[in-house]
Amino acid sequence: MAELQHLSTHVTYADITGDTAIFRLKDEIDLHTSPDLRTDILGALTKGEVKKLVLNLEKVPYVDSSAIAVMVEALQKLRKAGGKVYLTNLSPRVKGLLEIARLDSIFSVVANEADVAAS
Amino acid sequence: MAELQHLSTHVTYADITGDTAIFRLKDEIDLHTSPDLRTDILGALTKGEVKKLVLNLEKVPYVDSSAIAVMVEALQKLRKAGGKVYLTNLSPRVKGLLEIARLDSIFSVVANEADVAAS
Amino acid sequence: MTTPALRMDLTSNPAEIASARKSIEAFAGAAGFDERATADIGLCVNEAIANIIRHAYGSAKDKPIEMHADMVADAMMITLRDWGNGRMPDLNKSVDPNTLCPGGLGLPCLKALLDGLKFEPQSDGMLLRMTKRKR
Amino acid sequence: MTTPALRMDLTSNPAEIASARKSIEAFAGAAGFDERATADIGLCVNEAIANIIRHAYGSAKDKPIEMHADMVADAMMITLRDWGNGRMPDLNKSVDPNTLCPGGLGLPCLKALLDGLKFEPQSDGMLLRMTKRKR
Ligand SMILES: Nc1ncnc2c1ncn2[C@@H]1O[C@H](COP(=O)(O)OP(=O)(O)O)[C@@H](O)[C@H]1O
Ligand SMILES: Nc1ncnc2c1ncn2[C@@H]1O[C@H](COP(=O)(O)OP(=O)(O)O)[C@@H](O)[C@H]1O
Numbered sequence: 001m002a003e004l005q006h007l008s009t010h011v012t013y014a015d016i017t018g019d020t021a022i023f024r025l026k027d028e029i030d031l032h033t034s035p036d037l038r039t040d041i042l043g044a045l046t047k048g049e050v051k052k053l054v055l056n057l058e059k060v061p062y063v064d065s066s067a068i069a070v071m072v073e074a075l076q077k078l079r080k081a082g083g084k085v086y087l088t089n090l091s092p093r094v095k096g097l098l099e100i101a102r103l104d105s106i107f108s109v110v111a112n113e114a115d116v117a118a119s
Numbered sequence: 120m121a122e123l124q125h126l127s128t129h130v131t132y133a134d135i136t137g138d139t140a141i142f143r144l145k146d147e148i149d150l151h152t153s154p155d156l157r158t159d160i161l162g163a164l165t166k167g168e169v170k171k172l173v174l175n176l177e178k179v180p181y182v183d184s185s186a187i188a189v190m191v192e193a194l195q196k197l198r199k200a201g202g203k204v205y206l207t208n209l210s211p212r213v214k215g216l217l218e219i220a221r222l223d224s225i226f227s228v229v230a231n232e233a234d235v236a237a238s
Numbered sequence: 239m240t241t242p243a244l245r246m247d248l249t250s251n252p253a254e255i256a257s258a259r260k261s262i263e264a265f266a267g268a269a270g271f272d273e274r275a276t277a278d279i280g281l282c283v284n285e286a287i288a289n290i291i292r293h294a295y296g297s298a299k300d301k302p303i304e305m306h307a308d309m310v311a312d313a314m315m316i317t318l319r320d321w322g323n324g325r326m327p328d329l330n331k332s333v334d335p336n337t338l339c340p341g342g343l344g345l346p347c348l349k350a351l352l353d354g355l356k357f358e359p360q361s362d363g364m365l366l367r368m369t370k371r372k373r
Numbered sequence: 374m375t376t377p378a379l380r381m382d383l384t385s386n387p388a389e390i391a392s393a394r395k396s397i398e399a400f401a402g403a404a405g406f407d408e409r410a411t412a413d414i415g416l417c418v419n420e421a422i423a424n425i426i427r428h429a430y431g432s433a434k435d436k437p438i439e440m441h442a443d444m445v446a447d448a449m450m451i452t453l454r455d456w457g458n459g460r461m462p463d464l465n466k467s468v469d470p471n472t473l474c475p476g477g478l479g480l481p482c483l484k485a486l487l488d489g490l491k492f493e494p495q496s497d498g499m500l501l502r503m504t505k506r507k508r
Contacts, residue, residue, distance in 0.1 A: 030259070031288045032252035064255075064284045065343035072340035079338070093277055100350050101343045149394070150423045151387035183390075183419045184478035191475035198473070212412055219485050220478045241437075242392040245380040257377040257403035264399035268392035302376075 008036035012059065016044060019051040019083075022113065026059035029067040038070045045074060051083035054116050058089035068101055075106065084108050086116045127155035131178065135163060138170040138202075141232065145178035148186040157189045164193060170202035173235050177208035187220055194225065203227050205235045242268075243308035250291045250301040250320075258305055259284045262316070269309050271372055278351040279314065279370050285344040286318050286366055294322025294364060313353065313371045321363035329355075377403075378443035385426045385436040385455075393440055394419045397451070404444050406507055413486040414449065414505050420479040421453050421501055429457025429499060448488065448506045456498035464490075 007014060010033055013024040021044045029037060044050065053074055057063075075085045086108045090098070098104040110119055126133060129152055132143040140163045148156060163169065172193055176182075194204045205227045209217070217223040229238055244265045248254045263280040271279065287303060295301045304319040327345055348355050354369030379400045383389045398415040406414065422438060430436045439454040462480055483490050489504030 028256065030252070030255050030284055031291065032255055064281065064288065065341075065347060066288060068343055069340035072338060076338050076340070096274075096277070097281065097347070100347055106338065147391065149387070149390050149419060150426065151390055183416065183423065184476075184482060185423060187478055188475035191473060195473050195475070215412070216416065216482070219482055225473065239382065241382050241384040242389045243382040244396060245382070247374065247376050247378040247380070249376040254377045257400060260399040260403045261379060261396050264395040265392060268395045 008033065008040050010037050010060075011040055014040070014044065016047065016050060019049050020054065020116075021045070021050045021052070022054040022056065024056040024059070028062040029060060030062075030064040031066040034064075034066040034070050037067065038073070041070060041074050042077065045077050049081075051078065051081055052086060052116065053078060053083065054086045054088060054113060056088045056113055057091070057094055060094060061091055063094050063097060065097075065101065068097065068103060071107065072103065086110055086119070088112050088116065127152065127159050129156050129179075130159055133159070133163065135166065135169060138168050139173065139235075140164070140169045140171070141173040141175065143175040143178070147181040148179060149181075149183040150185040153183075153185040153189050156186065157192070160189060160193050161196065164196050168200075170197065170200055171205060171235065172197055172202065173205045173207060173232060175207045175232055176210065176213055177231075179213060180210055182213050182216060184216075184220065187216065187222060190226065191222065205229055205238070207231050207235065240308045240310060243306065245307075246305040248287070248303040248305060249299065250295045250297075250303055251299040252288070252291060255284055255287050255291075258287055262305070262307060265307060266314060266370075269314060271314070271370075275370065275372065279316070282348050282351050282368055282370070283316065283318075285347050286368065289327070289344050290318065290320045290322060290364075290366075293325070293327070294320045296323075313369050316368040316370070318366040318368075319360075319363065320366075324359045324362070324364050326357055326359060329357075375443045375445060378441065380442075381440040383422070383438040383440060384434065385430045385432075385438055386434040387423070387426060390419055390422050390426075393422055397440070397442060400442060401449060401505075404449060406449070406505070410505065410507065414451070417483050417486055417503060417505070418451065418453075420482050421503065424462070424479050425453065425455045425457060425499075425501075428460070428462070429455045431458075448504050451503040451505070453501040453503070454495075454498065455501075459494045459497070459499050461492055461494060464492075 010025050010027055011023055012026050015022045088110050089112055129144050129146055130142055131145050134141045207229050208231055229235055246258055248258055259280045262283045263276050266276040266279045290303055307316045352368050353371045356367040358365040381393055383393055394415045397418045398411050401411040401414045425438055442451045487503050488506045491502040493500040
């Protein structure tokens with residue numbers, strides 16, 4: 001897509017179709033790399049009528065709180081429009097951090113991308 | 120076996136049947152742990168009529184030169200009796216060290232234990 | 239000081255956080271911490287350094303941070319020294335998942351995952367002491 | 374000194390080799406060395422420390438060893454300092470696979486895997502400088 005050309009190296013795939021934006025991410029995301037990811041993700045939310053943001057974290061072994069903060073910020077924006085953030089394919093370590101942060105319930109955590117439609 | 124009771128924690132299985140002694144090893148082996156392994160292996164060679172020593176390294180991700188030295192010492196002993204040392208299931212890292220040490224040709228490197236009989 | 243002891247000289251550049259995290263995790267793994275505790279230690283070091291960068295140094299990228307770690311009996315003692323504003327963080331704040339505020343997650347992580355957490359203001363910065371026991 | 378820099382205070386106990394090896398490998402991985410080069414660096418540190426323990430300290434287990442590592446451009450510079458016998462090893466010996474001698478493998482590994490290897494005798498021990506470039 002023209003709108004998503006200069007993506008962070010942590011984005012392996014990005015697609016906006018209808019009201020759904022999908023990002024597949026990779027590698028460890030910490031304070032060094034989360035700012036670029038923030039630009040990509042929040043940027044996508046300003047285009048079109050996105051209501052569902054899907055972050056596929058299958059290839060992400062590790063995130064720190066700055067990556068979680070990006071997800072929370074996206075959720076803030078989407079909630080105003082009645083939208084949701086879906087997190088898919090979480091590794092145990094990433095799931096663990098969401099639990100410590102007591103944020104596992106504010107996101108829609110699903111097994112994989114296919115389950116987003118079903119949810 | 121009675122003779123192989125107090126084995127190093129790096130030995131998960133040991134068997135002497137006829138002229139063949141098999142050791143399955145595990146974990147990283149360096150100067151800290153190779154002395155116990157040396158005791159086990161050279162000890163086994165003094166019992167009975169061992170001519171084939173099989174070291175299965177499938178669960179060994181790493182060895183240093185002190186572990187290689189144990190293998191060489193075993194080979195020295197066995198060669199006097201016309202015997203051989205078989206190394207099976209080598210990880211790329213362990214194989215790499217044997218190559219650097221130019222010792223890959225003095226051992227009988229085979230894919231797995233079944234290939235020992237065939238060789 | 240007990241050995242082995244690990245020390246890292248870092249700069250307040252977010253690019254160096256990964257190096258600190260991976261090194262301390264390897265050190266913890268070699269010291270016998272299980273996978274879970276090792277990951278916790280790595281995350282705490284990450285979060286503590288991120289806080290120093292952002293709060294003690296106001297995101298300046300060229301300031302020194304010293305990390306030190308060793309084992310005392312069954313516990314890893316980690317210190318982080320900075321020469322920043324020396325301000326005490328408010329340790330009583332907790333996360334309210336309902337306010338949906340991005341941020342405020344670092345200190346709660348440290349409190350949840352560590353066995354000991356102590357900020358000791360210095361005349362010229364801060365000394366943070368973290369303790370993690372094997373369980 | 375460039376950052377991040379890693380320093381480890383070790384004792385000449387073989388039980389500490391794994392900690393040094395794993396920490397330097399994590400540090401190298403974070404510095405961008407590929408898997409192969411990272412493994413080479415870990416092995417070289419292992420072999421160099423084993424040599425210090427056995428040859429410089431005659432296998433005494435309670436003597437100090439200091440390791441230091443940092444990146445200068447695309448190269449990792451690693452130093453190992455000991456306070457042992459300070460004897461220069463013979464760098465010209467090579468492995469003859471036909472003699473079947475267990476031992477003599479450490480130095481050939483260092484020579485084969487490193488881009489730089491220098492023993493600098495000190496008045497009270499040895500300083501070993503090892504260099505590994507990214508390729
Ligand atoms: N190292 C520090 N130095 C000074 N203030 C700090 C430090 N760490 C944390 N703080 C303060 O504590 C607050 C909460 O920190 P934290 O839980 O990590 O959340 P965040 O950094 O995401 O705001 C920060 O907003 C800051 O005011
Ligand atoms: N750090 C050291 N201090 C003094 N002598 C050393 C040191 N390292 C190696 N040497 C000498 O070099 C020889 C070869 O070393 P090396 O190749 O590691 O084989 P090994 O240690 O297995 O004999 C040793 O036998 C020793 O005499």
